[in-house]
Amino acid sequence: MQLAGLADVFVNDAFGSWQPHVSTFDITKYLPSFAGYLLQKEIQNLTRVLQPERPFISVVAGAKYNTKIGPLNEIYKKVDKLILGGIIYNTYLCAKYGVSISGIDSEDVEAAQNLVKMDKKLHKIIELPYFYESDTMEGKIEGKYRIRSLDELKKGVMFKYILDIAGKSFEDPEISTTLNSAKTIFVNAVMGYTPHFTEGSAALDSKIDHNAEATKLYGGGDTLQEFKNLCPGLYLSTLDNSKYYFFTGGGTVLKAIEEGTPYGLDPVKALIDNGGKVP
Secondary structure (H helix, E strand, O other), X not given: OOOHHHOOOEEEOOOOOOOOOOOOOHHHHOOOEEEOHHHHHHHHHHHHHHOOOOOEEEEEEEOOXXXXXXXXXXXXXXXXXXXXXXHHHXXXXXXXXXXXXXXXXXXXXXXXXXXXXXXXHHOOEOOOOEEEEEOOOOHHHHOOEEEEEHHHOOOOOEEOEEEEEOHHHHHOHHHHHHHHHOXXXXXXXXXXXXXXXXXXXXXXXXXXXXXXXXEEEEOOOHHHHHHHHHOHHHHHHHOOOOOEEEOOOHHHHHHHHHHXXXXXXXXXXXXXXXXXXXX
């Protein structure tokens, strides 16, 4: 009530906040409420992810597998091809090949078995062939890291920390052909353990940019920040490029993908229910 007493109208432009907070949800019970221009633009571009022009390729990574299970399963259903990175990729490799990788929880490996099972039938996942293994999380500084390949993944083999995708993975013919032929590319991914392992992320962004015809949609948060840091010139060139769109909230995008619509997000639903009327 006190917050509502400060204004005559509420406009929500906070796309990155999808939880039903007082400042984005409860306030709609007291004021005429509307979606701001940014929120409208984000929802419009979400439609290009939820109803993509095909072939539709998605690149997804993350620091914890269990936080991405729901969105990842829904993305898998929608894509023509899927590329994984980060801890999500490591977990998938453990589940598929029966290897052990430092830092990967057995519970996450068990949870990833469902994705492996689905892909045995549909063959949507394209595996990146080269990655960096490090003795420690700071291996780049200490010089204790090496390039390993998919050919070395044998059941029972134990790996140290896999902390990045090697850049040459994106020169692989299957990877190049897949990305170059896509009509829509959705990226919610930082491929390596930052700030020391960034080669994979930079190589991914550069390779995607080579496809001038595709619609390229990037999640917010870490994905956007790494793009700016690693490819500042490329980022500036994309600002007036209609083929690129950068969401301001990566978590909100994933939540909308998981639900299959942006209109079920609590703050958005509250605006719809309010309809711009005095409650």
